[in-house]
Amino acid sequence: MNKPYLLSTHHLFTLRLLLSLLGAYIGYSYRHTSHDYWFAMIFLFTAIAIAPDYYRFKQHGDNAKALTERLLHWSGGLCAGIVIYAYHNSGRIFHEEAGLIVLLILALTTYLDGIKRGWRCIFTGLFLGLITVCVAYFDNYIRQLIVLAAIAIAYSLRFNS
Numbered sequence: 001m002n003k004p005y006l007l008s009t010h011h012l013f014t015l016r017l018l019l020s021l022l023g024a025y026i027g028y029s030y031r032h033t034s035h036d037y038w039f040a041m042i043f044l045f046t047a048i049a050i051a052p053d054y055y056r057f058k059q060h061g062d063n064a065k066a067l068t069e070r071l072l073h074w075s076g077g078l079c080a081g082i083v084i085y086a087y088h089n090s091g092r093i094f095h096e097e098a099g100l101i102v103l104l105i106l107a108l109t110t111y112l113d114g115i116k117r118g119w120r121c122i123f124t125g126l127f128l129g130l131i132t133v134c135v136a137y138f139d140n141y142i143r144q145l146i147v148l149a150a151i152a153i154a155y156s157l158r159f160n161s
Contacts, residue, residue, distance in 0.1 A: 019044065024145050031099070034096070035096075035102060039102050081102050107132060108129075111129070123152055127145075130145070
């Protein structure tokens with residue numbers, strides 16, 4: 001298996017967008033359980049973000065600072081998500097609100113990661129923010145999000161840098 005190829009920025013960008021679209025569908029179809037999906041996505045997006053730096057660190061051993069910075073950044077998002085989930089489990093926040101708040105935390109964490117990492121993370125963060133708005137206010141948005149994600153993936157493939 002070619003790990004550097006699988007951990008390329010384009011492949012990870014595509015994976016994030018596909019997981020985001022799946023979450024948009026779950027938020028549209030199963031509003032009362034979407035908070036569980038978005039909570040799991042915080043952990044998965046953290047693993048996706050850390051995997052390339054961890055692989056580089058294991059291969060070369062010279063990327064400890066970048067790995068540490070990324071771990072600290074994403075652990076902040078994880079802690080915020082855990083706090084929101086604890087509020088939800090105690091009954092202080094309802095299902096739908098918990099899902100939207102966790103999704104917004106995921107969007108912000110991804111966007112801020114993109115400031116250092118590149119346009120793909122910035123776009124993914126904005127895309128997640130758009131999903132948050134769509135789930136909260138609109139009834140029909142899945143097709144438009146699919147088109148936007150397809151355009152972004154095609155652009156990423158075309159200008160794979």
